[in-house]
Amino acid sequence: MNKEQAPTERSLIEQFLDDNVLFLGPDTGIMRDHSVSIPTEQESAAVVAWADRSEDINLIRNRLQTACNESFDMVEQMGAAPGAKWGDLIAGIFSCQGDLALSSAGGVLIFSVLAQHPQKFMLKYWKDDPTVGIREGDIFMHNDARYGNIHNTDQSLSIPVFHEGELVCIVGSIVHEGENGACEPGGMPGGAESPYDEGLKMPPLKVGENFEFRKDLLTFLQNSVREPKLQLEGMKSKFHACLRIKKRVEEVIADYGVDAFLATVRGTLSDTEMEVRRRLQTWPDGKVLSNVFADSTLRENVLIKIRCEVIKKDDELIIDLRGSSPEFLNRANNTVLASMKGMLAQLFLMFVWPDLPRNQAVFAPITVLTDPGSALNCSPEAPNAQSMMTFFPAFTAVQNAIPKLLFSAGFRSTDIVACWYNMITTFVYGGSNQHKELVGNVCADLNGMGGAARATRDGEHSIAPIFASMADIGEQELIEEEVPMMKLVPHKVMVDNCGFGKQRGGHGYQQIVTHKDTQAWGYMVNTIGAKFPSTYGIFGGYAPGCYPLCKVKDVNVFEVMKDQRELMRFTIDEIMNEQPFPDATYSSHHAGLQFELADAGELYMITQGGGGGYGDILERDPADIVKDWADRIVSKHTIENIYHVVMDYATGAVDQDATDKARAAERKSRLARAKPYKEFAAEWTKATPPEGLPFYGSWDDPTVLHLGTPDNTCPADAIVPVMMPDPKDVEIAKLKAELAALKQA
């Protein structure tokens, strides 16, 4: 069995194995590596040749950057997907080895680290394959997240650029297209139980030659989704945007020569990495622990632990996520490791060093440690359409840790912030629209996440998602033209919906939606945080609250508006507390709603969460509270019981003496409630998770993971995937038990 093989034998076997691959699945080596490739000989020579011409390189870089921005504008203008129209895309230039070196100034930054993997797959497997090849005029597409992507709803398109027969770069664009033929409309099926429920699954795929799409493949792709029109427009917009960058690259090469271009692309990557290392050097060395929890799989209430240690040493940062929850083999909330790295990279690009160029080298000096088979590094058989439900909390865990290192850093390029709101709280819709087209997509107003409090300023209300700047929540009038939904309340900031603190987080908004003029229409919601906050405050600031999904069924609100207008209400709390429609059914749920058809005039209601607070609530300036009161975003209860401010609500005048007294009393009360740390720890710490709490992940020891109960565990380096029962089966079993008990009684 173990006889030693001669080198020739080994070589023969390796050749045999290479020649007899069943299936070219995701390449583990490519997918796990986020470093910048070693330069080719030509790249190295070009860099040396242009070493003392940084001014010229800078001019070339600016031209290429302009080209990326130009293409971004084109995709945004030509695209039909809500994601394209409201900025959920990117356009860029990859090195000849597939590293993303330059990308558009706007758009979704997570792509800047993620986009490399499919390019590297193409180069490794297709370039020299006689049945595929990479040639001038070829068009490649890809969407399967397991080959590098956020989720399958994003589609990338890339084209190679040659100079005198040599590949000099790849240009590409990625767009959140939405509908992709998954088991639920809209492209992000929270109900997926395997990758085969997640719709279109393109590995890097040649879809065109000679600068034209192959009609048979185009038809196949259109045939695979609910919106063939969207598929066509998405492909055309990305392709023509790529052609534009290609043209600009060729112009640069014509003006400066190919070496100047190669030196610029390669230099952009290496200069960026060096700058990040210089900046990290100015941070204090140390370790910060930050645990966060996701409260749902989108199908059931559970507690999913994201364990995070951030270790800074010299010019490197290690993010250790080992000890986090195991993967859920029949739930969509698992994350492909590369997706998670992309998400973490944009934390640094957006919230730590927003002045840095948008390329993958920003993340190169950062090491990420995970347990294979965990929810943050899932296996290929685990569905991942809703990976945001675990990688957004992972983002928050790191965002929560970084300020502690950054606070005394020698170099900072922006404000220190608490945790941003981190969930895509909006409606995914599907059905037949008023123009009789079959449509399915996500509303752009997921982009209105509440901003976190800053060291010296409050957070901004519903301002931007954690993955993009200048993202748009759109105009309802334009959206209503295309879909039969009517948002009775599109974006109304909810009272007290933020993390309190010396500086409060920005608030999130509530939405109340209904629909009409359609034969069939339904909704989905993909959000966690209805039971346990999904984001947090820092340095004493509070986390924001939790909000459920609420429904009012068996009502036609259009008839109410016509005949009983006095019953109409325009906030969730009024509707749910007063229950004004006499025969309607009111219910509240966790915010993971699988696709559900609704009748015209029924109401579905959700709330974006707010940003985390910063600093002690008792230090909040009463003048800021008066302003919040005037803006009708803080309640009397909060003013009196959280901030301990005494004011005249009619005039807005603060009684400073009474406020000082109230705050002094609260400080005294805090001291009375306080305990020595050891005493607290002894009382608080338990050996295992509480009985009855469906807890997933390590409790104390990061090498042992709990699988939903105190006793069911597995080693972190040999994870047993979790299989969840169908919630309907659980419900049936519960009802059967109740029935049996009744019968017995």
Next chain:
Amino acid sequence: MKRVSVDIGGTFTDCFLDFDNRRAEGKALTTHHNLASGFMGALEDACGQLDLGVEEALSSVDAVRYATTLGTNALIERKGPEVGLLTTSGFEFSVPLMRARGYGDGLSDREQQDLPAASRPVPIVPRSMIEGIEERVDYKGDIVFDVDEDNVREVVRCLVDRGAQAFVVSLVNAVVNPENEKKVERIILEEYPSHLLGSIPIILSHRVAGRKGEYARTMSAILDAYLHDQMYHGLASLEAVLRQNNYNRPMLVVHNSCGMAQMSSTHSLQTIHSGPVAGLEGTESLSKQFGEPNMIATDMGGTSFDIGLVTSDGVKFYDFNPVIDRWLISTPMSYLHTLGAGGGSIARFDRLWGAVEVGPESAGSDPGPACYGRGGKMPTTTDANLVLGYLDEKNYAGGSIKLSKRRAERAIRDHICEHTGTSVEEAALAIRRKVDANMADAIFKEVAVKGYDPRNFTLLSYGGGGPLHACGYAGKIGVTRILIPPYSAVFSALGAGSMNQLHIHERSLYLMLYDSLERQVLEDFTEFNATVVDLEKLGREDLLRQGVDEKDIKSRVELDMRYGNQLAQTAVISPVNRIESDQDVMTLLDLFSTNYEKRFGQGSAAPEAGIRVNVIRVVSYVEHEAVKLETSDASSDAAVQPTSSRDCWFDGTEGVVSTNVYDIADIAEGVSIDGPALVETPHTTYLVYPGWSLTMGKQGSAWLEQHSVN
């Protein structure tokens, strides 16, 4: 022709006077406290050159045309009434939230990307002055929730109690059915009748902007209400001054849509950025008269660089959602791209790339460049130009500002050379290269993204800094011909003198020209034609109200079209004002595809996704005679003597170059001067690079042409 046109800029007020083919350029410092004072100063300057009295000129001119910054100033200074906003219940936060992205509108890329530091601007209408009205109109205009009078009265009184001095009523989908907005107006008027002292101005959103999009439309209406008083009083007081000086006709106010109208037919919003747009109109007029069909207009000032486009195919470029200050609006403006690059742009060393960066931060005019000696310590573009010998220390801006080369050198040495280890001159050249490249990249993108090749264009350069940098930025995009236009120092004012009286009315609609699902081309033309009739009527009424002859009124129909559900709306000028046949529809479809493919590339058209008209726009206008501009094909070998020479440094040329300096007054028509050379005019300097030549034309125009690549 007897015509006065005036353009008020941030620093100077420019006047162009055309008095029976005698022309004069007048300039005066802008008097921000009372714009009429600067206006009259510039007019006096121009009249003086023609030996005319101001009253004599004003009593006989057929029109005074005026591009004003009154609105911009009022916005910056936040001088406006307390505005109360009435909107559809549930939409009270549409304006405060600014579509989320609004935090970055009007800011640089760098600021937009910095989310932790992002803050929305202080609102013009605070949340406490916004109230919801219980009503709702759906996307097709059906009223699904009628207005309740009691509810309206209650919220209106509430806002008045809080101090509302003006009302904006902006209800969802009011552009497809304004009935509810009108009902609210009627109720407010019942509460606060217009004939009583306590009356309150009411702005209805559908009357300000005809385009769907509740946030941008509401902001348009808010700005209109906010600026109205300031604009009205400012313009009325200027008109009073003109009347005191014997001008007895209505003043024509320049609009940012490349047209103009009397004050009584002008919305305050239409005046914002009207000066730069007047320059674009001047470019269009010049393009026709000079037989130069494709022109890129570039206007470089102290803090900004404006780029506009005139093309041979007659395509009109609009900004449908322009940003005014920090506010996104939806009244169409002629498209101009503004870049933060000018004489005051600050240079710095960027450690990341080991190279010099310039802008978008600007030293402005206060403290201004280091060489101004007003406290500015950072090196700027102007400092680099001074160090390189392109500017005269003692004769800058007509001698109004004395420059200090020593201060410029020190700023560059401290902030650039310290890091680069180069000489001050080399660093100054790097600053020049970078600022020129920034402008070149911006021009390239603006032209290319619209589907044109900049190399097929003539570049027009005006504004204080344009002719000083034109060879630099033109050369970088392969443009080899630059025209410095006649009267370049007051070119925007001249542009105002060539404008037509014009009004634009537009309306959103959902009209499928080709329904790919049903495989059906539009057969019922009623909605299209009825909408055009309505919009033509509005435009005609606007013009008739100003006393024009009905037979002189013309109109043009423009359509914003798109494939499927795209965001892009490609403007198409309809060859017909009514659709009467299938052929008309097919012509429109062809035109759209042609325009679209020109913009986005051959094969990019996607008619399979269906083709829609989203907006119909009717441009109603009365043509006015344009200012005559004269071309020249003269050629002269006459010698011209330089007035002096200066030591200059040029990119690509080793060491110092002794460069001749000429006075523009000494250069006759048709005379050519080879670069390197400097040509000084009373208001600016023309820099002729090595490898370029300057040939003088008529009326102060000049051609710069490249002969060899340096």
